[in-house]
Amino acid sequence: MNDLFSCFDHESDYPDLDICGAAERLSRAIQCKTVSDCADPAPFDALHDLMRSCYPAVMAAGHFQTVGRSVLITVPGTQKALPPALFMAHQDVVPVVEGTENDWTWPAFSGAVEDGYIWGRGTLDIKEMVFGELEAAEYLLAHGKRPVRTVILAFGEDEETFNRGSKALSDLLKSYGTRLAFVLDEGGGGIDDGALFGAPGVNIASVDLMEKGYADLRLSVRSRGGHSSRPWGGTSLGNLSRAIAAVVDHPFPARLPDIVKAQLKSLQPYISEEPLRSLAADVDANADAIAAYCLQNRDLFNLVITTIAPTVINGSSKAPNVMPQNMDAVINFRLAEGHTPEQVMTHCRQVIKDAGLTLAEDDPESGVSLSFDQANPPSAMARCDGYGYAKVVEAMQYYYKDIVFYPACSGGATDAHNYEQICDTCLRRSPFLSPAEDEGGVHGTNERITIRSYAQGIRTLIRLMDATCF
Numbered sequence: 122m123n124d125l126f127s128c129f130d131h132e133s134d135y136p137d138l139d140i141c142g143a144a145e146r147l148s149r150a151i152q153c154k155t156v157s158d159c160a161d162p163a164p165f166d167a168l169h170d171l172m173r174s175c176y177p178a179v180m181a182a183g184h185f186q187t188v189g190r191s192v193l194i195t196v197p198g199t200q201k202a203l204p205p206a207l208f209m210a211h212q213d214v215v216p217v218v219e220g221t222e223n224d225w226t227w228p229a230f231s232g233a234v235e236d237g238y239i240w241g242r243g244t245l246d247i248k249e250m251v252f253g254e255l256e257a258a259e260y261l262l263a264h265g266k267r268p269v270r271t272v273i274l275a276f277g278e279d280e281e282t283f284n285r286g287s288k289a290l291s292d293l294l295k296s297y298g299t300r301l302a303f304v305l306d307e308g309g310g311g312i313d314d315g316a317l318f319g320a321p322g323v324n325i326a327s328v329d330l331m332e333k334g335y336a337d338l339r340l341s342v343r344s345r346g347g348h349s350s351r352p353w354g355g356t357s358l359g360n361l362s363r364a365i366a367a368v369v370d371h372p373f374p375a376r377l378p379d380i381v382k383a384q385l386k387s388l389q390p391y392i393s394e395e396p397l398r399s400l401a402a403d404v405d406a407n408a409d410a411i412a413a414y415c416l417q418n419r420d421l422f423n424l425v426i427t428t429i430a431p432t433v434i435n436g437s438s439k440a441p442n443v444m445p446q447n448m449d450a451v452i453n454f455r456l457a458e459g460h461t462p463e464q465v466m467t468h469c470r471q472v473i474k475d476a477g478l479t480l481a482e483d484d485p486e487s488g489v490s491l492s493f494d495q496a497n498p499p500s501a502m503a504r505c506d507g508y509g510y511a512k513v514v515e516a517m518q519y520y521y522k523d524i525v526f527y528p529a530c531s532g533g534a535t536d537a538h539n540y541e542q543i544c545d546t547c548l549r550r551s552p553f554l555s556p557a558e559d560e561g562g563v564h565g566t567n568e569r570i571t572i573r574s575y576a577q578g579i580r581t582l583i584r585l586m587d588a589t590c591f
């Protein structure tokens with residue numbers, strides 16, 4: 122949408138909220154260069170010191186602990202029977218692309234507060250959520266409130282790379298026997314026009330309930346190569362290409378996943394255009410027709426299918442008259458709800474065999490071998506019929522008017538899935554909404570957040586925490 126700020130509502134709430142101070146504290150957080158894979162622990166130590174020194178009420182009421190570089194802050198509630206609510210985000214940021222350092226208006230780790238923005242790597246992904254959650258908890262506690270429900274703040278250290286920090290925090294909570302009421306993590310996109318779902322003119326924003334699965338399948342063919350005048354049995358390039366083609370030519374059947382059903386049911390009152398208007402009137406009965414419709418649409422097809430994308434090929438010959446030797450390729454799959462990596466493997470082996478090719482276990486010399494470089498099944502689907510989802514949407518709608526929030530599936534992976542073992546409502550929805558600009562976005566040059574967006578996200582978190590925990 123063009124004017125994001127026109128949907129901001131109730132900006133005069135919490136008039137004593139120290140917005141300048143909050144911007145200053147986020148600025149200092151940006152100055153800690155917590156790049157995911159940095160060997161030096163000092164930036165993370167500095168960030169932890171900042172948390173401890175800037176939020177005295179949180180530190181007094183809560184227990185601060187680190188697991189590796191990850192942080193867990195527990196503010197105990199008075200009613201022990203209530204399951205805790207967990208507010209999370211990650212401390213790490215992606216590096217600045219080499220050679221682009223001088224393209225930044227303000228240096229990437231300066232945390233400059235200028236022109237109504239806080240500038241720097243991590244202002245959108247996602248230190249504003251780390252520090253926004255601390256600001257919200259501090260505000261409530263400093264006003265003398267005491268939580269009835271335990272509030273947990275959990276900040277992983279490596280979301281951009283391995284997601285191990287959040288797993289360690291989740292394992293620790295699991296070892297305590299903790300079950301969570303809900304989890305709030307980053308995610309959800311900006312605000313979109315509902316036209317894609319037959320609801321033009323309606324502003325929609327997603328609350329992501331799950332993530333598709335992810336698998337990189339490596340296909341390898343061995344060959345000694347040789348003179349191209351004697352390609353007996355075909356070349357490794359020819360056989361590898363046939364194997365890739367066999368997989369691509371045999372897509373998985375489309376099916377309307379439960380997440381898309383939930384999405385359409387939630388948007389149904391706003392859908393005005395055919396054919397979705399009629400189809401969405403009874404999503405369950407029309408599931409197959411809706412899946413078929415989505416499959417024909419370049420923006421919707423990936424919702425209803427496990428996608429197949431050959432992305433890498435290595436080892437071709439450098440000369441036209443020399444046969445290639447060993448070659449390999451990677452096909453990337455995004456697994457739809459209900460598919461497992463094992464099913465993908467079984468399917469690929471079968472279609473390659475059906476294409477008349479030999480697998481390596483039958484012919485180690487020249488057969489096609491298949492293995493996963495990495496493979497994760499789809500995440501579980503968070504509940505959207507319960508307490509956590511209702512409360513998150515309520516708080517979002519209060520501060521962002523005329524936007525329809527709806528359940529959806531995330532394109533990428535976040536830390537949130539690591540908490541599924543102790544929570545059935547892991548929600549991915551950042552309360553910070555920023556205007557879409559030509560540059561300055563997530564992972565981009567001149568990443569920056571408007572102070573107005575930062576403040577509004579903090580208000581949303583205060584209201585949500587207050588309503589659910591205090």
Ligand SMILES: [Zn+2]
Nearest residue numbers: 246247280307
């Ligand atoms: Zn992130």
